[in-house]
Amino acid sequence: MVSAAKPASNTGQIRLGMVGGGQGAFIGAVHRLAARLDGHYELVAGALSSDPDRARASGAELGLEPERSYASYQEMAKAEAKREDGIEAVSIVTPNHMHFPVAKAFLAAGIHVICDKPLTSTLADARKLATLARKSDRLFVLTHNYTGYPMIRQAREMVAKGKLGAIRLVQAEYVQDWLTEPEEKSGNKQAEWRTDPAQSGAGGCIGDIGTHAWNLASFVSGLETVSLAADLDRFVDGRRLDDNAHIMLRFRAVGKDKPAKGMLWSSQVAPGNENGLKLRVYGTKGGLEWQQEHPNQLWFTAFGQPKQLLTRGGAGAGEAAQRVTRIPPGHPEGYLEGFANIYTEAATAIRAKRKKNGKIPKGVIFPDVEDGLLGMRFIEACVKSSKKNAAWVRL
Numbered sequence: 001m002v003s004a005a006k007p008a009s010n011t012g013q014i015r016l017g018m019v020g021g022g023q024g025a026f027i028g029a030v031h032r033l034a035a036r037l038d039g040h041y042e043l044v045a046g047a048l049s050s051d052p053d054r055a056r057a058s059g060a061e062l063g064l065e066p067e068r069s070y071a072s073y074q075e076m077a078k079a080e081a082k083r084e085d086g087i088e089a090v091s092i093v094t095p096n097h098m099h100f101p102v103a104k105a106f107l108a109a110g111i112h113v114i115c116d117k118p119l120t121s122t123l124a125d126a127r128k129l130a131t132l133a134r135k136s137d138r139l140f141v142l143t144h145n146y147t148g149y150p151m152i153r154q155a156r157e158m159v160a161k162g163k164l165g166a167i168r169l170v171q172a173e174y175v176q177d178w179l180t181e182p183e184e185k186s187g188n189k190q191a192e193w194r195t196d197p198a199q200s201g202a203g204g205c206i207g208d209i210g211t212h213a214w215n216l217a218s219f220v221s222g223l224e225t226v227s228l229a230a231d232l233d234r235f236v237d238g239r240r241l242d243d244n245a246h247i248m249l250r251f252r253a254v255g256k257d258k259p260a261k262g263m264l265w266s267s268q269v270a271p272g273n274e275n276g277l278k279l280r281v282y283g284t285k286g287g288l289e290w291q292q293e294h295p296n297q298l299w300f301t302a303f304g305q306p307k308q309l310l311t312r313g314g315a316g317a318g319e320a321a322q323r324v325t326r327i328p329p330g331h332p333e334g335y336l337e338g339f340a341n342i343y344t345e346a347a348t349a350i351r352a353k354r355k356k357n358g359k360i361p362k363g364v365i366f367p368d369v370e371d372g373l374l375g376m377r378f379i380e381a382c383v384k385s386s387k388k389n390a391a392w393v394r395l
Helices: 026-037 052-061 073-082 096-108 123-135 150-160 189-194 205-221 335-354 369-387
Strands: 014-020 041-047 089-093 112-115 140-142 167-175 225-233 244-253 259-267 276-283 286-291 297-302 308-311
Touching: 014 026, 014 073, 014 096, 014 335, 026 041, 026 089, 026 335, 041 052, 041 073, 073 096, 089 096, 096 112, 096 123, 112 335, 123 369, 140 335, 140 369, 150 205, 150 276, 150 286, 150 297, 150 308, 167 205, 167 244, 205 225, 205 244, 205 259, 205 276, 205 369, 225 369, 244 369
Parallel strands: 014 041, 014 089, 089 112, 112 140, 167 259
Antiparallel strands: 167 276, 225 244, 244 259, 276 286, 286 297, 297 308
């Protein structure tokens, strides 16, 4: 393993690099904004495109020094690992099929990895990457950004403390409409790679947004999926990957004969839906409801009692929500702030790693390579089940 660059200090800004996310890329800009929001990172290097000219132009637009705007991720990993002021962490915002080789190169260079989801494009690569990450002493952070929302942290805390009792039902939904027509044939690059099996992997809609819904259901409920039955569709003629999914879920039993059950609907062909991520969790004592388009609100109903509206920063918000809240009640926090919370949690962990035998503080939460591996198993199981006419498949 190549020695990692020397940390600036235990408290200074984290030197960040980025692979992908150049001109015309949506998610790269989101990651850069999230990393800057709380002032923990400084973007100092990048291999921002597989096209060398575009990579240089993108680096110039972002103010990178010319010698640190690289033509390839391989060159970047080797060069930055040798620099006294080299990057400490890399943000990977490429199409899915590049996650594995890029992450592998930077882990080998002794650099922390912050990677967009899903973990890889294939389960085989996910297993290899998980093995590499476990053997490395570097952090691997997966940006399932919705786990950073304060009221999602609130919901998770309430479930863990038994406010809902034993969990019986989990309903997750993530629906959009932007692929209702064959957008991938119109020159839309975001649609092109997301509907291309060679770049996206075996899952289309289920890999792009379905994994977010499933991850959120697991994160809040604390339950482990045992098996599922998935019905995947390609409603748009000529589309090569799924654009709609209906999935039934069975979770690890909460009692000898009473396993928890769930349903997940994921779609990118549902007109009238922009980014409709919703979660409902019901137990023996009560239920919770949350919608991403109203992220600062969480509905809680104790059985037999009136429904209560809990708000971020309000009287009902617990410690888990408050520690990832920035501004007073009534001022909305949402998508960018949720992303930023993952980056900030990662920054806390990276600073802990700067110290010899440093321990990550209690309460710091971020999705990691194990969550990514589970997500890839989920995608593979959905595809396998659908090919068998929605037969039940164990994860």
